[in-house]
Amino acid sequence: MKIALVQMNCIVGDLDGNARKILKFYNKAKALGATLVCFPEMVLVGYPPRDLLDLPYFISEIETFTEEIAKKTDEVSLIFGSIAKNAQGVGAPLYNQAVWCERGKIITRISKRLLPSYDVFDETRYFEPGSFVPPIEFCGKKIGLTICEDIWNTSEIKSHRLYAVDPVEELKRAGADLILNLSASPYSKRKIHHRIQLLQRCAKKNAVDLLYVNQVGGNDELIFDGGSMFVSSTGKLLTLSPFFKENITLVDTEEKEGSSLAPLDEVALTYEALVLGLKDYVKKCGFKKVVLGLSGGVDSALVAALAVKALGPKNVIGILMSSRYTSRESIRDAVALAQNLKIKTKTISIDKIHRSFEAGFIKLFGKKKANTTEENIQARIRGNLLMALSNKEGHMVLTTGNKSELAVGYSTLYGDMAGGLAVISDLYKGQVYELCRCINRKKNIIPENILTKAPTAELKPNQKDQDTLPPYDQLDGILKLAIEDGLGVDEIIKKNFPRAVVIKVLNMIKRSEYKRRQLGPGLKVSGKAFGMGRRFPIASKYK
Template sequence: MNRTLNIALAQLNWLVGDIEGNCERMLQEAKAQQLQGADLILFSELALTGYPPEDLLFRPDFYQRCSKQLDRLKDASQNIAIVVGHPCWQNEKCYNALSFFWQGQLVAQYFKQQLPNYGVFDEKRYFHSANETCVIPFKGYKLGFLICEDVWFNEPVDAIKAKGADVLIIINASPYNREKPHIRSTLLKSHCQRTQLPIVYLNQVGGQDELIFDGGSKVFNGKGEITHYLAQFAEQVLQCKFNDDEPLPVTNSAKILSPIAQVYEALVMAIRDYINKNRFSGVILGLSGGIDSALTLAIAVDALGKDKVQAVMMPFKYTAEMSIHDAKEQATLLDIKLVIISIEAMYDAFMAGLSPLFNGMAPDTTEENLQARCRAIILMAISNKHRRLVLTTSNKSESTVGYTTLYGDMAGGFAVLKDVPKMLVFELAKYRNTISPIIPQRVIERQPSAELAPGQLDQDNLPPYLVLDAILEGYVEQDKSVSELVAAGFDEVTVRKVIKLVDVNEYKRRQAPIGPRVTMRNFNKDRRYPITSAFGRKNW
């Protein structure tokens, strides 16, 4: 007898805590896909609550609301099977679970076996692990189920194969970083080739605070070939039909983005979802004529549209004329209004008030930082009055070594480039200009400067960014020591200087706003170092 099975992959953007809203979306999609011939619809890991719900899982009313909505999904499964990820409480233990509903009944539940507890993940804080294998007979097929981290180990996959599964289905909430899409595909392909099982891999999509979920769900045949590929950084629902009489065809495969395009789209999605999900009316940022603020502005306009983005140029006596010109040019290219407010009067007033305390003391970074703090006051005032969130514009290289001003250019609600090293900033700006030229070429080509002192350049205080980024990647992302970095060819004096800057600025980074994670290790949950620590002092 010929078997057929039509599975709908619902790659959707969930809102954490909106249990009722998420459920309603599932009910709508299930009905729509049933009308289009689907036998089974898949929703992602913890889709009911959104991922990650964090300490909401400790609230009794959170559990109660989940239970009510699971009953609605069960009732809706009369004519289409529904698989949904959700938290499940049993015997005073909480599990990361999936439920298989069919014909108004709970057919089976599966509890996640492998709980990630590294980097951005804290699942052992909330969940208990299980060890039961889940294979469900449905429409003549034996469907094996896993949840996200399970598939990063051979044992759960092998157990599915041993129980006679025909298809392996994995629901996920797998966050993005620059390396992750390739790593995932390589892993899944190896499982297919090892077990000869086709794999249906469903990921969620969307921004959640600093996390970005890139979608990119896919279906592999038993040879490890991708037969279906859903869009990256966009919602999509796609049906995949299994049929004994014909192999899985390649259908409706989404365009696979280049690595630099993936990073750009990740940042766009991060801003869009953070602003819209938190119901901010728009954003505001300081436009300096430099590349960091220029890229931030471009991303913000792409994410939100020009009407929700306000740019403010705040010149001082050290601001070059070309900076003002380039800021105006970019505003024209993006068709946004640019407000220009000089900080000179404000700065002079502060200095006059402080003069009794500063009398006879030579100028230093105090005066430079005061300029940045004047600009922060202006941005925060406009933010309060117009109810727009301030976007900060510092990149990862600067913030890592403390080349930012606390309560100055660090003041804001979302740090778009927080995890974007300076050299990647240049790449992203060049990439965006290949789509349409919205960043003046001179902004990309000129030497970076904070313009807080006459003739100032970033490289007066820092190594060249090409060198700095390489040292930072080794020290921060790869945990390399001084000796290892020197052995790799870096100057020892430079290495020790950079490491000292990284270590002594932990207190400053801890006060920065959150920002989207795009590298293997960011400065929020990935890297949790103590502020008060003598560990690295011998390296200075």
């Protein structure tokens, strides 16, 4: 039997466009000789649809399009992810479903049984868990249908199993010899490797062949990597689809020969993820061009390089906004970067605007000593100029703050935090340098001086980041343990970090929560990012 795994890039809520795309890929897969064509979880709707699911008319349209897709099938079976109403009169209003159709009709529907409600997932808010459905006999196989989380119930992921039932085990006991899993599993660092191992263990433990089809593309903060695969009942990875691109992979379920997996380059994967996430966010939001401030520093250099890769140099504009504190070195580096990237730039000095604010501050503050107020107003001037250009030209502003800075509040609200997308908000400072080095592997795009000079905001004379912050290697280590691993002061100190520094950093994280709540959406590439998957209170006394 030949099964086509179609990893498709859908747009949330674009039912008409997604339906047409499903049928286009379905016909392509048929032409390749597929017997069964399988699409990802919720591919008709787009994942995650969030509170669109609270709109009754949206749900009605989903059902209409589901039926229309089924009508356009022939003897080649089609399975795709959709949504259906819960007509039982009790429980959540909807089901997350896999729809199996052929010869113009819906043959069966399978509802997702395990509903994640952690990190970025919130499915119990909308969906009722499905009930067990026996395997479906098809072409001499007994196929068990599962949806995403249904295969993730194992104590090897967390310290304990999250759910009382294991859908794959139940399907195996009912005679299944092939498991199909429709998924919308977002990318994060090291998750691809972890996912492959999970599927291999699942297939081997249950002695079933396992076919997995994943969504691809960026939807708001989430980036889906694709990587659809076929794993044999012995746990051998037989087929692995490309990452971060649409693809049809035709799998012959009788072919059990495969090649070994090459080592995964996690830095390159993160780079690809950010490029795709940026590209899709800009285009799916209806923009064509982006604008960002070029400071001559490493953060704006990385964002500019990612934007050029995602959108092309003609669609990226860099703005140089020097002040009396901007060094010639920074200007030279920013110009060299722009030339290497072949992007258009505009230059404006903020000095006169800055001085006018300082004159106003004398009236407002009297003889009070200057502090970060006078520093931050420079960032706010720059933010206003970028937003004015966005307003006038219709370009999206990209912010350039990294996770290290945003974690401890080393950023200016309504200044460098102003913009439509926080591209590198989930990269620690050390990772920013790693990605820049990755970009420079083949050609020196980012000037070496940007990568070797000491980071500085240049908001006062001779300023360096380390005047205010711990060294970045130390800061990043503490932040990862606190944010991603959830460790407290005493546990982090045991990892050989100074007590005073740990306490200071954790207090800075807490005090900056209100700032991050006002940040634009950020692309998620770690296990725990600021944004939809991290829900901490702002007004809180817990330390």
